[in-house]
Amino acid sequence: MDSSEEELLLVLVMRRRRRRRMKTKRSLHTxxxxxxxxxxxxxxxxxxxxxxxxxxxxxxxxxxxxxxxxxxxxxxxxxxxxxxxxxxxxxxxxxxxxxxxxxxxxxxxxxxxxxxxxxxxxxxxxxxxxxxxxxxxxxICFPDLSKDLWLASAEGFHKKANFPHCVGAVDGKHIRIVKPTSSGSLYYNYKNYFSILLLAVCDSTYKFLFIDVGAYGKSSDSTVFRNTVLNNKLQDGTLDLPAPKQLSLSFERPMPFMTCHLAWSVEEILRTVSEKISQTTSSALKAKCHGSCKKSKC
Structure with missing residues (x-):
């Protein structure tokens, strides 16, 4: 069957469906x-x-x-x-x-x-x-991401969770959907249902600073984050994060500002905003991130 015959067949099928709709009468208007x-x-x-x-x-x-x-x-x-x-x-x-x-x-x-x-x-x-x-x-709800906004968010995490230099808590949420046509397993997640992903960055008061909606349900949070506008700005240095600062008088080495996520590797985020850090510092930050996030239920 060539293309012209397929087009003709399609037109006939559509005409038949239209006639069936016209014949169907509603028994009640309301x-x-x-x-x-x-x-x-x-x-x-x-x-x-x-x-x-x-x-x-x-x-x-x-x-x-x-x-x-x-x-x-x-x-x-x-x-x-x-x-x-x-x-x-x-x-x-x-x-x-x-x-x-x-x-x-x-x-x-x-x-x-x-x-x-x-x-x-x-x-x-x-x-x-x-x-x-x-x-x-x-x-109104999503102001421009500026240095002042990051500093205010970091101060909130420091006061409420005792976690300095944390500018936001990142997490993903699976939103259940009906399986889209011809989508295969793209939207099928590890929880055994079809979904799209909402990835959000929140401050210490649980307010959204950034969201990304619509990723395939099969994707992990870290995969979605790597493809967001936020990560692109982080990579090219246009996110306007505060410069690394000394944590305290007893810890002289300047430490970068970062986001926190329970399931992510801390080095993966720090690598984009700071020089290579020692294994000891990395392990300490991992423990701090895990403990503070659990405490604040982020």
């Missing part, structure tokens, strides 16, 4: 369950009561009312629709499911029954709200 949204939807029956109690509100949405209102304002424009002849747009009801989905990990099907909104509509809302929040708050 399901009766969704019609009662204004009377029985979770927003109209529970939300006002939750606002009266800060503790219960936090337990439900996993965030304070102040943080919730801020996120609500930043994601509002992404889901503001228009009134139609069949129904009126209700942005208030559509704004709440994304934050419950992100905070508690509820399924879209669960939100469909709770808020009485279509599953496809909820999927659309979550995607667009997340995109709007990222666009508006990225520059």
């Amino acid at each position: 399901h009766p369950l969704l019609r009662d949204r204004l009377e029985k939807g979770l927003y109209y029956t529970l939300y006002d009561d939750l606002r009266q109690s800060g503790k219960k509100f936090f337990q439900y949405f996993r965030m304070s009312k102040t943080s919730f209102d801020e996120l609500l304002e930043n994601g509002k424009e992404a889901i503001t629709g228009k009134d139609t002849i069949l129904r009126k747009d209700c942005p208030c009801n559509k704004q709440k499911p994304p934050y419950w989905y992100l905070g508690a990990g509820s399924s879209m099907m669960g939100l469909h029954f709770q808020y009485r909104i279509g599953v496809s509509t909820i999927s659309y809302i979550i995607r667009h709200v997340c995109s709007a929040i990222w666009r508006k708050m990225k520059s």
